[in-house]
Amino acid sequence: MQYPEPIARLIDSYMKLPGIGQKTATRLAFYTIDMKEEVVNEFAKSLLSVKRDLHFCSICGNITEEDPCEICSDPTRDKETILVVEEPKDVMALEKVREYHGLYHVLHGVLSPMEGTGPE
Template sequence: MMNYYPKPMSRLIKELAKLPGIGPKTAQRLAFYLFELPRDEVVGLATAMVEAKDSLKFCAICGHLTDESPCRVCQDTTRDHHLLCVVEEPKDVIALEKTREFRGMYHVLHGALSPLEGIGPEELNIKQLLNRLQTEEINEVILACDPDLEGEATALYLARIIKPLQIKVTRLARGLPIGGDLEYIDEVTLGKAIEGRQEL
């Protein structure tokens, strides 16, 4: 297929097709779209990609994605430094920040325990978490792991090693999604929702 295109175009399609969720057809459509864009917009996109790649790193304290270390959250003195929320990925920090409900600090594990994939505690940012718990004055750790098997394993494992430090350990509530239809909610989620019901 690639032989039908001029060399630079086939290279562009090949590179775009490496992106997640992009198949050869979509790559071809994107390549033609980029070709039709004004040059400065294409340069802007390319520069943004290179700049992001060159300047982004992980915060030395919390492990969140940042362009300066410590990150803005870790530097923010107005936040509650006694409350620590543990998440699996930097994307989870963004999701929680969007809620504007949480004003504590974060710790990013960069993954979750997965015995079947051979991902153990050593592969995660757990050692740094324990260092923080021993050196900082943390009163409560909120475990905000995904509600799947890997997330559950990670939360249970962390609870097991944090509790002996006499620090309160909590986890995010599990239950019904806003706008959901009770009839279509699966039994496990509904069971957890009943378990975590709240008085009005």
């Protein structure tokens, strides 16, 4: 039996997320059907807001609502120290610890000279 088109599209959408296969996507789709409409609306607004309201800092490449980001704009940060990280989530994790006071450079991926992936 095939799913109705709206469910099939939702399953396909969930499967585009990393680590989500057919079975989990189907479970999420049917969970979404059972959610209250206002909860689904808030979820949809959150997804749209992330795409519309966030961008990358022109200095460090971190995700931000303002450009430059809060870290690059902070006059108390150590401007002589730059920590290179793979993803914005790494910046978030390090900032939670509150031990590092320098700046960051976000690569948005991994450098791997052995595999031919280098700086652009």
